[in-house]
Amino acid sequence: MNTDSTRTLTRPVFDENPIALQVLGVCSALAVTKTLATALVMCLALTAVLTASNTAISAIRKLVPRSIRLIVQITIIASLVIVADQFLRAFAWELSKELSVFVGLIVTNCIVLGRAETFAMNNSVGASALDGLGNGLGYSVILIAVGSVRELLGAGALLGYQLLPLASEDGWFQPIALMRSPPSAFFIIGGLIWLLRTWKTSQVEESETDVLVPPTPARSES
Amino acid sequence: MSANPRPQHAEQGYLARAATARAPHVRQREDLAGVLRHVLVALAPCLLVGLYNTGYQANLALAQLGLGTTTGWRGSLLNTFGVGFDAGSTLDCVLLGAAYFVPLFAVSALTGAACERAFALLRDRRPSPGLAVTVTLFSLSLPPTLPVWQAALGIAFGVVVGREVFGGTGKNFLNPALVGLVFVYFAYPLAFKGAGVWTAVDGFTGATALGAAALGGMGAVEATGVTWLESFLGLVPGSFGETSTLACLVGGAYLVLRRIASWRILVGATLGLVGTLFLLQLAQGPAPSATQVPWFWHLTLGSFAFGVTFMATDPVSAAQTNAGRWIYGFLIGFLVIVIRLQSPVHPEGVMLAILLGNVFAPLIDYAVVRRDIRRRKRRHG
Numbered sequence: 001m002n003t004d005s006t007r008t009l010t011r012p013v014f015d016e017n018p019i020a021l022q023v024l025g026v027c028s029a030l031a032v033t034k035t036l037a038t039a040l041v042m043c044l045a046l047t048a049v050l051t052a053s054n055t056a057i058s059a060i061r062k063l064v065p066r067s068i069r070l071i072v073q074i075t076i077i078a079s080l081v082i083v084a085d086q087f088l089r090a091f092a093w094e095l096s097k098e099l100s101v102f103v104g105l106i107v108t109n110c111i112v113l114g115r116a117e118t119f120a121m122n123n124s125v126g127a128s129a130l131d132g133l134g135n136g137l138g139y140s141v142i143l144i145a146v147g148s149v150r151e152l153l154g155a156g157a158l159l160g161y162q163l164l165p166l167a168s169e170d171g172w173f174q175p176i177a178l179m180r181s182p183p184s185a186f187f188i189i190g191g192l193i194w195l196l197r198t199w200k201t202s203q204v205e206e207s208e209t210d211v212l213v214p215p216t217p218a219r220s221e222s
Numbered sequence: 223m224s225a226n227p228r229p230q231h232a233e234q235g236y237l238a239r240a241a242t243a244r245a246p247h248v249r250q251r252e253d254l255a256g257v258l259r260h261v262l263v264a265l266a267p268c269l270l271v272g273l274y275n276t277g278y279q280a281n282l283a284l285a286q287l288g289l290g291t292t293t294g295w296r297g298s299l300l301n302t303f304g305v306g307f308d309a310g311s312t313l314d315c316v317l318l319g320a321a322y323f324v325p326l327f328a329v330s331a332l333t334g335a336a337c338e339r340a341f342a343l344l345r346d347r348r349p350s351p352g353l354a355v356t357v358t359l360f361s362l363s364l365p366p367t368l369p370v371w372q373a374a375l376g377i378a379f380g381v382v383v384g385r386e387v388f389g390g391t392g393k394n395f396l397n398p399a400l401v402g403l404v405f406v407y408f409a410y411p412l413a414f415k416g417a418g419v420w421t422a423v424d425g426f427t428g429a430t431a432l433g434a435a436a437l438g439g440m441g442a443v444e445a446t447g448v449t450w451l452e453s454f455l456g457l458v459p460g461s462f463g464e465t466s467t468l469a470c471l472v473g474g475a476y477l478v479l480r481r482i483a484s485w486r487i488l489v490g491a492t493l494g495l496v497g498t499l500f501l502l503q504l505a506q507g508p509a510p511s512a513t514q515v516p517w518f519w520h521l522t523l524g525s526f527a528f529g530v531t532f533m534a535t536d537p538v539s540a541a542q543t544n545a546g547r548w549i550y551g552f553l554i555g556f557l558v559i560v561i562r563l564q565s566p567v568h569p570e571g572v573m574l575a576i577l578l579g580n581v582f583a584p585l586i587d588y589a590v591v592r593r594d595i596r597r598r599k600r601r602h603g
Binding site for chain 2: 174176177178179181187194
């Protein structure tokens with residue numbers, strides 16, 4: 001694999017993360033991350049759909065008239081989503097019940113259509129597949145982090161294994177009920193973006209306001 | 223002007239772009255730290271009534287349970303110094319109240335200060351002022367039975383997420399004390415719900431008038447034995463500082479006279495509450511509900527007086543235009559009643575209402591300023 005393909009695959013994970021930098025697909029990141037298990041299944045479903053849709057759309061990109069390309073893209077994505085949904089119902093019925101409509105809603109996930117429109121329509125099949133996989137991984141990194149934090153703090157468990165003994169069962173840990181409700185993911189995603197931008201400072205946005213702050217005021221004046 | 227090239231507020235981390243050479247000069251006698259000191263003074267009546275009332279409610283409950291002393295370390299400490307548990311003795315009540323309030327306050331203050339300090343070091347700036355007010359407001363709003371570590375988590379969340387991530391005092395769009403409070407409220411709902419948390423005695427359940435109203439309307443409020451005067455004076459179970467409407471009125475009057483709190487917000491919120499209540503009363507059914515409780519009761523119940531006086535008027539997070547303050551206050555009063563009466567989950571809506579008001583404040587100001595610009599264009603353009 002040459003370096004270009006490696007870049008296509010790895011760039012969306014931290015450098016151009018679909019959730020943390022482009023702030024796409026946030027709705028599902030709030031909805032399905034109550035436990036790590038549902039987050040993992042959602043990651044797999046989205047990555048599979050995204051890789052397949054990017055590949056398919058890239059393969060027919062020269063045959064599709066510009067004027068109807070969105071309809072064609074959505075048709076392909078929707079078909080793939082139905083396949084993923086049916087697959088989950090067949091092989092992971094319990095989890096698919098917990099995910100409810102959110103697998104079906106992958107069709108409206110901005111990441112999928114966004115990659116199809118901006119990348120797959122303009123690049124080769126191989127690169128598009130890697131781009132889909134890379135963006136799926138970028139989405140998964142955030143979802144797994146959010147799902148882990150929420151399940152650990154909201155239930156003291158990870159993947160259903162009780163790590164922190166609950167106070168209600170003679171342990172010491174009192175679960176944080178806030179973590180079981182979707183809005184807590186906003187705080188966690190915000191914290192992750194903060195961490196990521198502390199690490200990759202090029203992602204920091206320019207300040208929209210200019211408040212003058214004096215450079216380190218002298219202590220003696222207080 | 224040249225005598226003092228660095229105005230006092232420069233200490234807080236902000237500088238005017240330039241000192242003006244000739245009139246008109248903008249003058250402000252008080253710096254930010256001075257304003258915040260006045261807020262602390264205004265909170266004093268609430269604090270004193272709160273200390274007394276927390277002990278008073280606890281001693282009443284102890285007598286009712288037939289106990290001579292409270293349990294745990296507080297019991298040992300107070301017994302060591304020979305403090306009694308007589309609800310009739312003001313000193314006994316204040317000391318018992320302090321035994322509950324001081325640990326919560328001290329832990330909140332230490333945690334809050336540590337968070338401030340950490341951000342000041344990271345950003346190479348002085349700690350932003352206002353921590354004392356935030357911690358006092360926060361701890362006065364807590365139920366007396368809250369574990370101290372939950373208070374520590376709450377104030378840390380309030381200071382960091384409510385203020386420091388936005389750049390410190392003056393740049394927060396929400397009231398940090400409320401952010402911390404709402405964090406505890408949603409993180410540990412049991413600490414705020416039910417009849418057992420508002421009186422500082424283990425195992426004692428004493429319903430608040432608001433809780434009773436939600437269940438059985440005015441009849442249930444009367445059945446708790448609380449009179450309107452007691453509710454107004456603050457001699458009812460509740461969090462430390464919120465029970466006494468009278469103390470809030472005294473503190474609010476001080477803030478309004480000092481021109482720190484906007485009277486428009488206070489009047490707007492009261493009108494919003496009363497107006498919305500009247501509308502809902504027109505549409506109510508015959509079943510007993512909190513809607514039947516008359517408006518003068520609703521004004522004294524729960525944390526309405528405390529929240530509106532000290533939190534909604536926070537000059538940083540409130541609306542800044544005069545017309546905007548009316549709308550902002552009215553919106554908060556409206557939301558308090560809507561959440562109190564129409565939400566099955568939240569018996570009290572004051573903190574959520576004020577936070578929503580904070581969120582809408584910039585939009586309200588924007589609309590008011592746009593309207594003024596349009597009006598002037600029509601007049602002069």
